[in-house]
Amino acid sequence: MNEDDWLHPPRHAVVDAVARALAEDLDPLGDLTGTLLGDDRAEARITARAAGRLAGTRCVTEAFAQVDPSVEVTWSCREGAAVGAGETLGVVRGPLASIVTAERTALNFLGFLSGIATRTAAVVDAAAAGGPARIWDTRKTGPGTRALSKAAVRAGGGRNHRGNLSDWLMLKDNHLTGLGISAAVATARDRWPGRTIHVECDRLDQCVEALRAGADAVLLDNMSPEEVRECVAAAGELQGNAPRRTLLEVSGGITLDNVADYSGTGVDLISSGGLTNAAGVLDVGLDIGPVAADGGALRPGVDPDGA
Numbered sequence: 460m461n462e463d464d465w466l467h468p469p470r471h472a473v474v475d476a477v478a479r480a481l482a483e484d485l486d487p488l489g490d491l492t493g494t495l496l497g498d499d500r501a502e503a504r505i506t507a508r509a510a511g512r513l514a515g516t517r518c519v520t521e522a523f524a525q526v527d528p529s530v531e532v533t534w535s536c537r538e539g540a541a542v543g544a545g546e547t548l549g550v551v552r553g554p555l556a557s558i559v560t561a562e563r564t565a566l567n568f569l570g571f572l573s574g575i576a577t578r579t580a581a582v583v584d585a586a587a588a589g590g591p592a593r594i595w596d597t598r599k600t601g602p603g604t605r606a607l608s609k610a611a612v613r614a615g616g617g618r619n620h621r622g623n624l625s626d627w628l629m630l631k632d633n634h635l636t637g638l639g640i641s642a643a644v645a646t647a648r649d650r651w652p653g654r655t656i657h658v659e660c661d662r663l664d665q666c667v668e669a670l671r672a673g674a675d676a677v678l679l680d681n682m683s684p685e686e687v688r689e690c691v692a693a694a695g696e697l698q699g700n701a702p703r704r705t706l707l708e709v710s711g712g713i714t715l716d717n718v719a720d721y722s723g724t725g726v727d728l729i730s731s732g733g734l735t736n737a738a739g740v741l742d743v744g745l746d747i748g749p750v751a752a753d754g755g756a757l758r759p760g761v762d763p764d765g766a
Contacts, residue, residue, distance in 0.1 A: 466538045466614045467517050472606035477521045479603070480564045489560075496556040501747050503558055505549045505569070507542045508742040512580040514538060514614035515572030516549070518607065522565040527557035539576065539614040551745070562745050570740040571604075572611040578738035579615025582718055582731060589719025592729050595620045597710075599732035608735045620730055627655035629678075640665060644672035657708075666690040670697050670705055678730075681711035684720045691725035 467473075484490070505519070516538050523530040530553030536542055548569075551558055583594045595618040600608040609619045621627050628647045635643060640658055647656045657676040658669040663686065669677045670693070677694075679687050687709055698704050708728040709721045721729055 463538050466514075466610060468606045468610040470517075473517050473521050474525075476604065476607055477518055477525055477564065477568070480567065481522065481525055481561070484564055485560070490556070493556040493560045496559070499555040500553065501555040501558055501749075503551045503745050503747040504547050505551065505566075506744050506746060507544060507546045507548055507573075508744055510541075510543050511573055511577035511741040512615050513540045513542050513548060513569075513573055514576035514611040515569045515607070518568035518572065519549070519565040522568065523551060523553070523557070523561045526561040527554060529553050530557050530561070539616075541580070548743070555747070558745075558747065566743055566745060568607075570743050572607060572614075573741035573743065575608055575611035575735055575738045576615035577741050579612050579617040579734045581715060582713075582734065583616040585715050586718045586722040586729060588722075590722035590724070592709075592722040592724075592726050593618050594718075594734070595728055595730050596734045597730050597732040598623070599736040601736075612734055615734075617734060618728075621655075621657075627657060627675075629657040629659070631659040632661070632680075635659075640668045640674075641672040644669065644674055648673070660690075663689050663693060667693050667697070670694055674705055676706040676708060678708045678710055679726070682709070684717075684724050687721065687724040687726060 507513075513536050516534055520532045523532055530551060532549055532551050534549040536546070536548045542548060579594065579596075586592055586594055594616070596609060596612045597620055598605070605622065609622060612619060621629065628651055630640070630643050630647065638646070640660075644656055644658065647654075655675045656673075657678060658672075658674040659678040659680050660666040660669055661680045661682065666677055666679065677690075679690050682690070691707060694705060694707060706728060707726040708730055709724070709726045710730040713721065713729055713731040713733070718729060718731075
């Protein structure tokens with residue numbers, strides 16, 4: 460196992476997502492234009508056209524493999540690497556027709572996931588200027604892409620909040636409408652022993668109640684940095700240096716401009732839906748060099764800038 464394997468999505472998620480994406484492009488008759496290309500072989504470079512953080516490499520490799528197992532993809536940058544504009548990320552070799560058939564699907568995954576990693580890296584760096592709080596994501600992901608998107612967050616230096624509703628119990632304001640915090644935590648602990656119980660609070664008194672009820676984590680929602688500091692102080696008074704302290708999370712209205720302020724309040728974690736639902740796309744391209752007839756020597760790809 461490679462040391463960076465944990466940055467990648469699970470293989471089954473990659474295979475499934477790529478198969479669904481290729482079906483969008485190829486059903487029902489396949490790549491009609493690609494059938495015109497014959498048996499020519501080519502080499503192509505995958506390049507970054509803007510600086511960012513790389514994510515989604517296994518989705519790219521899988522896209523080419525599902526179209527044609529004979530296509531070879533060799534990466535020169537690792538998952539999670541910082542990349543510069545114009546940098547070669549990898550090389551693709553194989554039948555030209557197969558390369559162009561898989562090209563758009565492969566680049567869609569790479570640009571989308573690298574965009575998430577790039578946004579995450581920016582937030583992580585900004586938070587580090589203010590304090591030690593870790594950055595993690597939310598469930599605000601595109602339908603059907605959560606495992607991939609959360610892996611991209613990891614590639615960007617962030618961490619993952621719960622993956623779905625079965626991971627742990629999170630008591631949000633809507634859940635607490637008919638239940639008090641203390642009663643909800645007690646019921647959750649009884650019905651789902653061993654599961655993390657996470658309580659959303661938007662006031663100091665709610666935070667104190669959740670701490671006293673024994674919540675494993677408290678989400679301080681839409682609070683100012685000053686309000687968050689009050690909650691952190693209250694947690695310190697209640698729990699002191701206890702070996703098992705409640706995790707404190709901040710969420711709501713987090714931006715690149717204010718994340719350092721929140722990181723300096725003493726909280727453990729800062730969550731932001733913007734990591735996955737407002738990240739934008741990293742501009743990447745595939746530049747195909749001269750082609751060779753099948754069986755001939757494979758010629759290298761050319762530099763599009765002439766360098």
